[in-house]
Amino acid sequence: MNIKEKKSNKKTSSDIPKQIFEKFLEELKSTEIPVEITGRLGDILIKKENLSETDIKNALFSDIPKI
Amino acid sequence: MIKVKKIEIVEFRGIRKLKIDFNQNNFAICGRNGTGKSGVVDALEFALTGNISRLSGSGSGEVSVKEHAPHVDSRNNPEKAYVILTVFIPSLNVDVIIKRNVKDFNSPTITPSSTEILQILKEVAEHPEFTLSRREIINYVISAPGKRAQEVQALLRLDKVENLRTILLKISNSLKKEALAQIKEKEVSQQSLLRALQITDLNKGTLLKIVNSQRQILGLPDITTLTSTTSLKDGLVVTPVAQLETHIPKIQALAEIKKINELFTTITSTETLSLILNIKTKLTKLATDPVANDGVKRENFLKSAVELISGEICPVCDAPCDPIALKKLIALKLKHFDTITVKRTALEKETEPLIDFLNQLAYSIKNICECASKLKPAIDTSAIKVYLTKIKSDSKTLETFIPLIDTIHVMENYTSIPSDVTEIVTKIEDVIKAIPDASKQDTARDYLIIGQERLEAYRGISFRYKQTDEKAKNAIKIFDIYAKVSTEFLDTIYKEVQKDFIDLYRIINKEDEGDFKAELTPSIGKLSFDVDFYGKGFFPPGAYHSEGHQDGMGLCLYLALMKHLLRDSFTFAVLDDVLMSVDSGHRREVCKLLKDQFPDTQFILTTHDRIWLKYMGTSGLISPKSSIFFKNWNVDHGPSEWNNRDIWTEIEEELKNDRVGIAASLLRNYLEFISSEICQNLRAKVEFHGDGHFDLGDLLPQAVSQFKKIISDGEATATSWGKKDDVVLIKERKDNFNTLVAQSEVDKWQTNPAIHYNEWANFQVNDFTPVVEAYRKLIEAFFCTDPECRSLLYVTPLKGQKEMLRCSCSAISINLMKK
Structure with a gap:
């Protein structure tokens, strides 16, 4: 057995978070979750390095007016 | 990503001046402990990342790169401490020189510095795990599942994945809690609206019928439909402010007083007393268990302790201990904690009606205090205001529930209503009763004005609840989808890493563990790692395997993870004395593994063991000229190397x-x-x-x-x-x-x-x-x-x-x- 022969053409796994996020957003699109939420989540998950709770809250609820 | 060609180290750590030519080859640095090997490892890491893990990670205390990376004699001149590293970037076929001094460690000079080069060096800097020490091997192999999960997740860059999971869970839990509180608030608001409208249930037809009967008294047209913006007092002439300040809506005020008296009766009833006694007995019993009182703190403490057990020394008191027995004991305590949590949650549920009574009472007392302030002559309501503050505080204590002693204290005084409070309520009631009855028109006006006020309050809380509920449902759904996607994805990754790990370990131990198996099992926040012990079952690596085997496992898991992380970019790694416990029977196999399975990776290996160095040479892992032997070290001159050509x-x-x-x-x-x-x-x-x-x-x-x-x-x-x-x-x-x-x-x-x-x-x-x-x-x-x-x-x-x-x-x- 020679492990080195089993090289794959997969993306490097340093992209694991990115791949998970992309799959997650894809799944969201097939649900009744508003597309605006999916769009905003997509923006920050792909572009932003360090996600905070405020970032996610804004993505999820920023179109809901405060009372 | 890169291969290292040469390094020049000046006034850095224990090194005064040292040059090494690696020539992109595997290279060994040998020398007794304390001869300066780790200084070279630190210099490599510093040149590539601007950091030295040993001086900046957990446990490094007050030590820092800026202050302690320079040689002790240059500690006040960090600009004199520098490392010049020449690397080759295979994908760009270019040599790059990185010069980094300690003073400006965030601003290296990189020559040449095209965008592509800077991008690759940025990626290298983001992977400090190219250096592996034995301490890190321990974290991969014999640490607790939670700690291992953190280490492996950090290496695979999964911390970002876990971070999002934590945030989504936190948001959905907090929204669920908020929605639950708003349901209760909505219930109190609805009861108050029903009292004001003098109806028993919130039915659109019933409401319009009674409201229109009052509007007819005032000659106002009927309301035909009730929408979210309908005003019950639509068309009513606005009451002058001065009149509002002195006017007391007699019927509504008396309805609030009636409610207060009903709640007083409920609170002091035998049923409530019996409920309180029952809860208090259970609470008192529960309070004797320390786990119930400081449960969360204690649970976190125990979980941390489990994670820190890595040897035969207790992580808390440093006393010798049996790690397996200690882990069993802690697991038992954590199980007990779960039992206590179940009991406490049941009691919290039983306490809910008591909290509702207090909230309703606080609402009505607040209303009646407002009415009392308009009475002339004024009535002293200070005692009832004190009571209002007390029941609000009691309600909060019962909701918080911990410390249990405070909850018990509230229970003990729950049914006790101060006599001056009931006296004041009676006095207010008498005075209001004595107010002449209002005309039909004034009564209808009060009805519509107060009804509208309460309707608006009810609409407000209903709207807020609807929003929160919708947000909570979305957040829960989003979390569930994320958890499903990430779990499936990570399961696949761990299966691949597991397979590579098994293959690598079998190569080293083919003589006696050719059928070796292992299981990497991820679960939320944990990563269990069990290995087969000669076909006798699966156990944690530290259970039966020797230290040498554990070192081998750590190396194989690291290599499997790095291979998965970097794929073809795994071109460089520093193994800092990581295999000191591997026995002589397996050293040659380890060398062959590195040489044959990772032919495109340049390994820089340090060892204090000359025999290891010999194995590296005879196995062909390193060529005859690809090693350096430090003979000794002193603070004034740093390490000195044995070099057969110039010793004479x-x-x-x-x-x-x-x-x-x-x-x-x-x-x-x-x-x-x-x-x-x-x-x-x-x-x-x-x-x-x-x-x-x-x-x-x-x-x-x-x-x-x-x-x-x-x-x-x-x-x-x-x-x-x-x-x-x-x-x-x-x-x-x-x-x-x-x-x-x-x-x-x-x-x-x-x-x-x-x-x-x-x-x-x-x-x-x-x-x-x-x-x-x-x-x-x-x-x-x-x-x-x-x-x-x-x-x-x-x-x-x-x-x-x-x-x-x-x-x-x-x-x-x-x-x-x-x-």
Whole structure:
């Protein structure tokens, strides 16, 4: 057995978070979750390095007016 | 990503000035502990990342890169401490020079510095795990599942994945809690609206009917539909502010007082008393268990303790302990914690009606206090306001529930209503009752105004609840989808890593663990790791496998993870003394594994073990010139290396400067080192020392004696085979060697103190120079004279009957197997 022969053409796994996020957003699109939420989540998950709770809250609820 | 060509280290850590040519090859740095090996590892990491993990990670206390990376003599001049690293980037086919000094460690000079180059170096800087120390191996292999999950997730860059999971869970939990509180608030608001409208249920038809009957009294048109913006008082002439300030809506005020009295009755009823007694008994019992009182803190403490158990020392009190027994004990305590949590949650549920009574009472008392403030003459309501503050606080305490002692205290006083409070309520009621009844029109006006106020409040909380509920449902759904996607994805990754790990480990241990299996099992926040122990079942790696096997597992898991993380970009790794426990039977296999399975990866290996270095060389993992041996270290000069080419020049220079002491020390240290190597190569018998320390007197005479014996054996062998030419050459070598031994007087120093190495430092330059020359010639006799080879002669095989004395290039090849 020679492990080195089993090289794959997969993306490097340093992209694991990115791949998970992309799959997650894809799944969201097939649900009744508003597309605006999916769009905003997509923006920050792909572009932003360090996600905070405020970032996610804004993505999820920023179109809901405060009372 | 990169391969390392050369490094220049100046005034950095324990190093004054050092240059090493790695030439993009695997390279070994050998030396006893404290000779400066880790300084080179630190310099590599610093040049590539601007950081030194040992000075910045957890447990580094007050140590920092900026203050403590420079050599101690340059601690106030961090600009003098720098590292220049030349790397080759295979994907761009370019050499790049990185110069980084400690003062401006975030601003290295990179030449050349195209965008592509900077991007690759940025990626390297984001992967400090290219250096692996034994401490990190421990984290992969024998740490608790939670800690291991953190380490592996950090290495695979999964912390970002876990971070999002945590945030989504936190948001959905917080929204669920908020929605639950708003349901209760909505219920109180609805009851208040029903009281104001004098109806028993919130039905649109019933509401419009009664509201329109009041509107008709005032000559207002009927409301035909009730929408979210409908005003019950639509068309009503606005009441002047001055009139509002003194006006008391008698019917509504009396309805609130009636509600207050009903709640007083409920609160002091036998049913409530019985409920309280029941809860209090259970609470008192629960309160005797410390777990119930500081549960969350205690649970976190215990979980941390489990994660920190890595040896046979208790992580809390440092006392010796049995780690397996300690883990079992903590698991038992955590299980007990779960039982207590179930009990506490049930009691919290039972307490909910008591909280509702207090909230409703607080709402009605607040309303009635507002009415009382308009009464003339005024009634002193201070006692009822104090009571209002108390029941609000009690409600909060019951909701919080912990500390239990506070909850018990509220329970004890729950049914006690101060007499001055009931007296004031009665007084207010009497005064309001005495107010002349309002006209039908005024009553209808009060009805519509207060009804509208309460309707608006109800609409407000209903709207807020609807929003929160919608947000909560979305957040829960989003979390569930994310959890499903990430779990499936990570399961696949861990399965691949698991397979690679098993394959790699089997390569090292194919002789006795060829069917080895392992299981990496991820679960939320944890990563369990169990390994097969010779077909007897799956256990944690630290349970039965030896330290050597554990080290091997750590290396294989690291390599499997790195392979998965970087794929073809895994071109460089530093293994810092990571395999010190691997036994001799597996070292060759480890070297072969690195060489054969990772041919495109440049490994920089440090070891304090010369035998390891030898295995690296003989297995072909490192080439003959790809190693450096640190002989010693001192604070003024840093590490100094053994270099066969210039040790004699170095000694000569010291003698030129009349520094016999330093020259004598150099000669003695070098002879000690090289004698040890010769004894190893010639399989000499050296008297065993339990402390592992052998000085020159133990080694050199044995090396000389063994060489003489082997040469004699070679001569006898050649004679037995009738190889006359060989006999002549060997005899010549033997005679020459005997002359050199005689010149060095090495065989006399045990008996003649005047020539003992301890006396060398007292020699004059003229006396010591011939000693040095004699030893130089003697040591040369153990080497191949071919300038391309220059290897030490060695006997093959390593064990068993000696077959041959030879050098690496085979120019010297003396048969030892007689006919």
